[in-house]
Amino acid sequence: MVMVTNVTSFGRSGVADWLVQRVSAVILGVYFVGLLGYLVLNPELDFDRWQALFSTTWMRIASLAALIALCAHAWIGMWTVSTDYITTALMGSKANILRFVFQLACVVLIFIYLIWGIQILWGN
Amino acid sequence: MREIRALQAGGQAANLPFQFTNPTRFRASAKLKSVKDNRPINLDFTTLRIPLPAVTSFLHRVSGVFIFAGIALLLWLLAESLSSEEGFLQVQQWLDTLWVKLLLWSVVAGLLYHLIAGIKHLIMDMGIGETLEGGVLGAQLVIASSAIAIILAGVWLW
Numbered sequence: 111m112v113m114v115t116n117v118t119s120f121g122r123s124g125v126a127d128w129l130v131q132r133v134s135a136v137i138l139g140v141y142f143v144g145l146l147g148y149l150v151l152n153p154e155l156d157f158d159r160w161q162a163l164f165s166t167t168w169m170r171i172a173s174l175a176a177l178i179a180l181c182a183h184a185w186i187g188m189w190t191v192s193t194d195y196i197t198t199a200l201m202g203s204k205a206n207i208l209r210f211v212f213q214l215a216c217v218v219l220i221f222i223y224l225i226w227g228i229q230i231l232w233g234n
Numbered sequence: 235m236r237e238i239r240a241l242q243a244g245g246q247a248a249n250l251p252f253q254f255t256n257p258t259r260f261r262a263s264a265k266l267k268s269v270k271d272n273r274p275i276n277l278d279f280t281t282l283r284i285p286l287p288a289v290t291s292f293l294h295r296v297s298g299v300f301i302f303a304g305i306a307l308l309l310w311l312l313a314e315s316l317s318s319e320e321g322f323l324q325v326q327q328w329l330d331t332l333w334v335k336l337l338l339w340s341v342v343a344g345l346l347y348h349l350i351a352g353i354k355h356l357i358m359d360m361g362i363g364e365t366l367e368g369g370v371l372g373a374q375l376v377i378a379s380s381a382i383a384i385i386l387a388g389v390w391l392w
Binding site: 164180187190216219226229230 | 295298299302303305306309312313315316318319322323345349352353356359390
């Protein structure tokens with residue numbers, strides 16, 4: 111059996127990407143549902159309590175885990191979408207350049223999110 | 235036409251929107267000289283019957299791309315709200331304006347849809363609802379529950 115690998119895929123293997131996408135999805139799902147639930151249950155939230163929440167170690171760890179999961183999840187998702195729709199079969203040879211530029215833009219945005227997120231969590 | 239239907243059904247079961255595009259891509263990139271080269275393909279979406287599971291699957295992708303950009307708004311609001319007491323009040327003021335509210339609602343809507351469609355995806359990964367009927371029912375449940383969740387989010391924001 112020949113395993114097809116791709117230089118731009120996250121784990122260099124479809125099975126690895128498949129698993130990372132699901133594990134990161136569960137982390138993100140739990141985090142966002144938890145945060146949304148907290149906001150819904152605390153309608154009279156003030157700055158002190160909001161800041162206190164994000165200065166606890168467990169919340170920083172959870173937020174960092176979600177941030178890292180987001181980076182991996184977003185890359186695999188954007189990679190899948192770009193390799194499915196920005197193809198030479200659909201738009202000719204310019205697709206290769208277009209796809210590279212799109213993927214580069216995604217990497218830059220993911221990097222910005224990661225650095226910005228860490229700054230938010232530990233900068234204040 | 236029968237073959238196309240069968241392919242569509244295959245695409246549904248695997249929860250992929252347009253699985254039958256793969257041979258095209260393979261053919262174009264690998265430049266293989268084989269029998270497969272002469273197979274007729276139909277990628278004209280206007281002539282294809284797009285089943286509901288294909289629609290929900292495509293929306294899952296669209297919402298994914300959308301919230302990837304929308305994270306910028308969420309991080310910006312989080313950064314500002316945690317920066318200082320004034321920043322927190324500033325965010326509250328922004329959230330009182332219609333445009334910020336609509337923008338936030340759209341990102342939250344994207345998140346909720348992506349989450350619900352994702353949960354369905356994980357359930358299908360476990361082998362539940364992989365039949366043609368199960369795929370349609372799952373897609374209907376995704377549409378219904380995400381519509382309710384998005385409306386509730388709107389009620390909560392306003």
